[in-house]
Amino acid sequence: MASKVRLYVDHPLGEEQTVPLSREQAHYLFAVMRLEEGAVLSLINGADGEWDAQVVKAGKKGGILLCSAQTNPQQDPPDLWLLFAPIRKERTAFIVEKAVEMGVARICPVQTDFTQSANRIRQDKLQAHAVEAAEQCGGTFVPPVDDLAKLDRILKGWPPERQLMFCDEVLIGDPVALPEMRGPWAILIGPEGGFSPAERDRLRALPFAHPVSLGPRILRADTAAVAALTVWQQALGDW
Amino acid sequence: MASKVRLYVDHPLGEEQTVPLSREQAHYLFAVMRLEEGAVLSLINGADGEWDAQVVKAGKKGGILLCSAQTNPQQDPPDLWLLFAPIRKERTAFIVEKAVEMGVARICPVQTDFTQSANRIRQDKLQAHAVEAAEQCGGTFVPPVDDLAKLDRILKGWPPERQLMFCDEVLIGDPVALPEMRGPWAILIGPEGGFSPAERDRLRALPFAHPVSLGPRILRADTAAVAALTVWQQALGDW
Secondary structure, eight states: OOOOOEEEOSSOOOTTOEEEEOHHHHIIIIIISOOOTTOEEEEEOSSSOEEEEEEEEEOSSOEEEEEEEEEEOOOOOOSEEEEEOOOSHHHHHHHHHHHHHHOOSEEEEEEOTTOOTTOOOOHHHHHHHHHHHHHHTTOSOOOOBOOOEEHHHHHHTOOTTSEEEEEOGGGTTSOOOOOOOOSOEEEEEOOTTOOOHHHHHHHHHOTTEEEEOOOSSOOOHHHHHHHHHHHHHHHHSOO | OOOOOEEEOSSOOOTTOEEEEOHHHHIIIIIISOOOTTOEEEEEOSSSOEEEEEEEEEOSSOEEEEEEEEEEOOOOOOSEEEEEOOOSHHHHHHHHHHHHHHOOSEEEEEEOTTOOTTOOOOHHHHHHHHHHHHHHTTOSOOOOBOOOEEHHHHHHTOOTTSEEEEEOGGGTTSOOOOOOOOSOEEEEEOOTTOOOHHHHHHHHHOTTEEEEOOOSSOOOHHHHHHHHHHHHHHHHSOO
């Protein structure tokens, strides 16, 4: 199935709005995707929904698009953050991609006691992954990706009205249990190797933290992220 | 965390049982993982649970292990098949890995009308992925992976007592709804691009087929597989 090119731009979208292209965007549209003047593509900017736009000027170093009609309204995800401990590079990118598809408002890489120090992240690369995932999967919202932060610092500054679902392999066998509390939430996925005993004690003592089991088998962190997002979206989200 | 090597062998496991190693297994254990005689590892065979075994002979072309004690009983997944249309190679391998982690009894690659013909599968490679996923994720069961088969042929020979949950992006916006029917089930994940109108009509007319929505965003096939397995495991499975 041939489908329309879908591009994220950091520019307002609206009726008769013109959108200038960077050199990189022009290269992608005109050299890689081989669009010509007059071609129609889809634009998103994370805030104004999805718009059809026509190529009015195509050049090697830039170009101009003209918005014609909104094709989809802006659709924001529920107020859900995904906190996860980075793992190997490709799998970390995968978690970001999956989080965008599943619908989260913010992506927060966290450093836990058992996070391998080799698993550094490049925030800019992960943000680009989030943009690409929104472009490819029909979304109109792009969650911001935070810089890596230590879990204990995040928990110190935690907004107390935000509930936290945390998934811990120690819980294997316990039933899935999520309290029916609406409002802002976050999901915390531990690293491979789980949380440290100190972290686990701390999490269990927090009034806003709710442990949840994800079945009797051990899940990789990327699988756990999708499974946990499914559990939450079904119970409290927009599914 | 250093963890014990975990190996799948195609050999009975039990008290005082000796297990001969192939050249490939010997290479992995003694050259790659650098185990020596006397070392203890974990064995699974998909049927007898998990056993501790000691290296009693280590050679370049083979070796012998001796089972000592069962460390985990055999745990079979629910009677759930996963049918999916192959996508790009790495993502197809991912679906197999996730299916093993999430707990399925059988993995069935299906060719649908919109399955790209470039997405051929190597059944032996996918089966090896299933083995590796079970080794890595603490499972004791390895689901068989079928050869690619056409969806219409599979549906023609379908056992009528097996319910089929199918996930279709056309359903976006409809609520998730899974009938509370116990017994054998299967999940069908469509290809990127969805089902053809003919397939959709046919599926909707089958008395054992149940359409389910996976939220308002479009999910990639590999994301949809994990999400669908979560929905099913929570409602009817062993979570």
